[in-house]
Amino acid sequence: MVKATIHKEHYACSVTNGSHEVMVDEPLELGGTHKGFAPKGLLMASLASCVAITLRMYADRKQWPVEKIDVTVTAEIENGENVFVEEIVCIGGLTEDQKQRLEDIAAKCPVSKILSFGSLIKSKVL
Structure with missing residues (x-):
């Protein structure tokens, strides 16, 4: 809530x-x-922080040498649709395969899933 x-x-x-x-x-x-934060900025902050936390959990579980994760999110309109662009910088000695895996994992964070698949919103004024 x-x-x-x-x-x-x-x-x-x-x-x-x-x-x-x-x-x-x-x-x-x-x-x-x-x-x-402006509401849209707060939405982007939710996405950026969720991605960062998800990647930290994954890297820790895999015991990968990640010292720091920076996630920058920008919002654009492409062909009439909202597009969130994530730029992820991982500081540490990662291989290209590990970086690719983290890119895949980023899309699996809960906020990414909500934004990707959409949600039904129901409003009721009391």
Whole structure:
């Protein structure tokens, strides 16, 4: 469960899962107060962090020499569709085969699966 709360301040929104809180907002040029990630940026942050965590788990389980993983996500529109582009940099002595395997594993993180296959969203105003 995640709950977002917004008051009259444009467009600062508090988001909580009951244990942690983050601020989500729009940038100044869109009328926001720039107090946190924009919603689309937060979505990209979810993808980037999920990929990084998934790759860290896999590399640790395989005992591969990965010191650091950086995942950069950008969003583009190609042929009318959203495309998330991941640039993954692994610091450590990996072979080309290991890098290819990590590329395959990146697509298996839970957020990647949700974004790839889509989801049904149901809204109900109370």
